[in-house]
Amino acid sequence: MSAENPAASSADDVVVELKDVHAGYLPGVNILNGANLIARQGELIGIIGPNGAGKSTLLKSIFGMVNVRSGDITVNGESIVGLKADKLVKRGVAFVPQTNNVFPSLSIEENLQMGLYQNPKIYVERLEFVTGIFAELGKRLKQRAGSLSGGERQMVAMSRALMMDPSVLLLDEPSAGLSPVRQDDAFIRVSDINKAGVTTIMVEQNARRCLQICDRGYVLDQGKDAYEGTGRDLLNDPKVIGLYLGTLGTDAA
Ligand SMILES: Nc1ncnc2c1ncn2[C@@H]1O[C@H](COP(=O)(O)OP(=O)(O)O)[C@@H](O)[C@H]1O
Numbered sequence: 301m302s303a304e305n306p307a308a309s310s311a312d313d314v315v316v317e318l319k320d321v322h323a324g325y326l327p328g329v330n331i332l333n334g335a336n337l338i339a340r341q342g343e344l345i346g347i348i349g350p351n352g353a354g355k356s357t358l359l360k361s362i363f364g365m366v367n368v369r370s371g372d373i374t375v376n377g378e379s380i381v382g383l384k385a386d387k388l389v390k391r392g393v394a395f396v397p398q399t400n401n402v403f404p405s406l407s408i409e410e411n412l413q414m415g416l417y418q419n420p421k422i423y424v425e426r427l428e429f430v431t432g433i434f435a436e437l438g439k440r441l442k443q444r445a446g447s448l449s450g451g452e453r454q455m456v457a458m459s460r461a462l463m464m465d466p467s468v469l470l471l472d473e474p475s476a477g478l479s480p481v482r483q484d485d486a487f488i489r490v491s492d493i494n495k496a497g498v499t500t501i502m503v504e505q506n507a508r509r510c511l512q513i514c515d516r517g518y519v520l521d522q523g524k525d526a527y528e529g530t531g532r533d534l535l536n537d538p539k540v541i542g543l544y545l546g547t548l549g550t551d552a553a
């Protein structure tokens with residue numbers, strides 16, 4: 301249940317807001333059925349929910365890849381509905397899809413340069429920021445991204461997105477397909493990114509781990525926000541545990 305009041309929605313610190321969004325891919329078929337979400341400056345927002353609930357679709361709707369049929373999506377107070385990727389990048393939206401999120405034939409350095417093709421002047425400054433979080437990448441800039449492990453590629457993908465100094469970072473299942481140790485590392489890195497001040501919206505199948513690190517979370521079910529609360533509140537909510545955390549999480553609470 302979205303608990304935000306209208307006054308909070310217009311506050312200056314709201315970076316991303318979805319208001320009653322109905323959206324889908326095919327004519328007459330909506331995947332998002334009235335989704336609401338708010339991400340405020342500096343927040344780490346988690347989105348969990350069953351397979352097929354529309355989590356990836358929600359991120360794609362912010363990044364202009366889904367037809368938004370009603371409702372509104374704003375970034376820094378302005379509607380972004382209908383804008384294409386290049387305009388969204390200018391508005392400060394960075395999206396890391398779940399798969400195919402690096403250019404495998406390019407080096408790490410070239411991948412990072414691709415991340416700020418719209419503003420190459422800030423390369424040195426942004427490289428410093430990114431390698432402050434992902435130090436190991438800074439030592440291997442000439443290595444081809446295709447030769448990296450899954451976890452390392454995920455780091456390159458997140459780094460590429462961070463190069464442009466985004467207002468909001470959208471991450472679709474950063475821990476997917478990684479070994480348990482690498483999954484832990486992915487969550488720590490997402491925390492580090494957020495602690496460095498980046499407003500982040502993360503979709504995760506690993507629901508418990510996600511709620512443990514996020515400021516606030518949303519449970520998405522059948523294209524609607526079914527529950528909203530702090531990570532801690534959702535982790536301890538018997539209904540959320542019963543319906544969504546029983547089999548989804550791999551960690552102990
Ligand atoms: N490109 C697409 N075209 C048509 N339907 C899609 C497409 N991508 C996803 N869907 C459908 O949208 C629904 C929600 O998918 P998705 O957002 O990927 O869910 P989640 O990420 O929560 O598992 C599913 O029924 C899926 O089949």
Ligand SMILES: [Mg+2]
Pocket residue numbers: 355356357
């Ligand atoms: Mg998904």
